[in-house]
Amino acid sequence: MKIKAAIITEKSGPFIFREVEIDEPRDDEVLVKVVATGICQTDAHIREQSYQTPLPIILGHEGAGIVVKVGSQVKNIVPGDHVVMSYPYCGHCSQCLSGRESYCLHGFELSFGGHRLDGSNAIHDDIHGHFFGQSSFASCAVTNERNLVKVSQDIPLELLGPLGCGIQTxxxxxxxxxxxxxxxxxxxxxxxxxxxxxxxxxxxxxxxxxxxxxxxxxxxxxxxxxxxxxxxxxxxxxxxxxxxxxxxxxxxxxxxxxxxxxxxxxxxxxxxxxxxxxxxxxxxxxxxxxxxxxxxxxxxxxxxxxQGDSVPQIFLPQLIEFYQAGQFPFDRLISFYSFDEIEEAFSDIRSGKTIKPVLMID
Known part of the structure; x- marks a missing residue:
């Protein structure tokens, strides 16, 4: 299927909007329609190539959206669910099995490698995806079930993306x-x-x-x-x-x-x-x-x-409860931008005008 994505093609270069082809989700994966995504400093680091992540790439790792399709092995997520996408982890290394998923032995490659752990890519046209297991600067993302936190549909979905990385941290x-x-x-x-x-x-x-x-x-x-x-x-x-x-x-x-x-x-x-x-x-x-x-x-x-030593599926619901109780007003940090205003959003976070920009994708 075709999706709209903002792509970085060169160090310190501009975001280029393109239609790209994305595969259907694998058996353990989920296709998410991205509603909104936060911008984190790590996105800027990769744009500037402070870390050697391959280019061209679709960045974005604080996505929130609605599940469109699920693979045959996905057990706890169904189409129509509202989800927050968080960091990726393999689920089977010694750190993951001991409950320290944020220190997954494969975490760096899963987040910054620009591909799945087996080297494959759901994005076509020689463009790297799977940034933090999601690449949410796009209209849809293919992600693993482990990346996802199901959230209540009573809370505005556009608020929740930043919980998956910066605010959780x-x-x-x-x-x-x-x-x-x-x-x-x-x-x-x-x-x-x-x-x-x-x-x-x-x-x-x-x-x-x-x-x-x-x-x-x-x-x-x-x-x-x-x-x-x-x-x-x-x-x-x-x-x-x-x-x-x-x-x-x-x-x-x-x-x-x-x-x-x-x-x-x-x-x-x-x-x-x-x-x-x-x-x-x-x-x-x-x-x-x-x-x-x-x-x-x-x-x-x-x-x-x-990632704040956090297990997202446990910790993000706690943060949402704190928010609903008036104890964690993280919404005061957020400023909204349309997807096409991505350059303005990056400029505003760099200048300090905005604390947490959120791009409205849908």
Whole structure:
């Protein structure tokens, strides 16, 4: 069948709209009519070729839509279901079998390889698909049942796509990976959609000091409205001095989203013992950081987190329940664009005008 897709053909190049041919779903796959899809920083990284994903490719990995067809082995999804597409995992490696699907041993290839794990591609015309197992910058996507989370039809589908990656990552880092206890302190470095999701999750968890750090006054103001108890504008004041003035022994947890080496060094520097830093932001390959090794003594931990240590089929329904209860107003982060406005959406997220752009495909 023919679908409309936005394709990147060269490094830093424009999106080119084309009609392309897509195969019918295999036995374990699902064909989804994409209603809306979020734009994530990872899409921009691939456009700039910070990671060596093959071109030309259909990007997009925060899709939400309606199931059109299912393969013969698909058990829990039927045509007409509303679904959110999340990250892919193989389901049979040691990490998947131990409940750590976000650390699937084949996860990188499944997300960034531009093809299925067996090397095949549902997209024709020498165009790579299967980005994060979905390639949702298109009118339809072929994806595996494991990628999908069935959601209630009572909630606007266009809101839900960003739950599948960026918002899941921020909230899951706090609630699943760090598991911060009530009464703890936490600093979030970077208040884009991931950082703001972490702030809302920290409030849900009962943190008593939630410190938001950024250089954008507008985003810091929003962070305060969403749960930050203190805001620090790193352009106007010394972040380290301010945190240590608030917490002389350091902060219990830091979520580092900016992917700037100096910010990770700072995160370790302001960490209480035995505190934890969660590195969430994805820097270009080969990025190095300098850390005083003595700061890692006395139980301090620095760890990377992928997808917030989340199992989407469990965690996304929880986030939706928080949203319905008024505790997780992630809709305040979203701005809508038509599919044809994809370049404007990327420009607005780059400039900081928009926090979480969502493309309306249908």
């Amino acid at each position: 921020g909230a899951g880092t706090v609630l699943n990976a760090l598991k911060i206890p009530a009464g703890s302190s936490i600093a979030i470095f970077g208040t884009g959609s991931v950082g703001l999701a972490a702030i809302m999750a920290a409030k849900i968890a009962g943190a008593t000091k939630i410190i938001a750090v950024d250089i954008s006054k507008e985003r810091l103001d929003l962070a305060a409205e969403l749960g930050a108890t203190h805001i620090i504008n790193g352009r106007q004041e010394d972040t380290r001095q301010r945190i240590m003035a608030l917490l002389p022994h350091g902060v219990d947890y830091v979520v580092e989203v900016t992917a700037q080496p100096q910010m990770l060094s700072l995160a370790v520097d302001v960490l209480a013992m035995p505190g934890q830093v969660a590195l969430v932001g994805g820097p270009p390959e080969g990025t190095q950081v300098s850390i005083d090794m003595n700061r890692l003594l006395n139980g301090r931990i620095v760890r990377g987190v992928i």
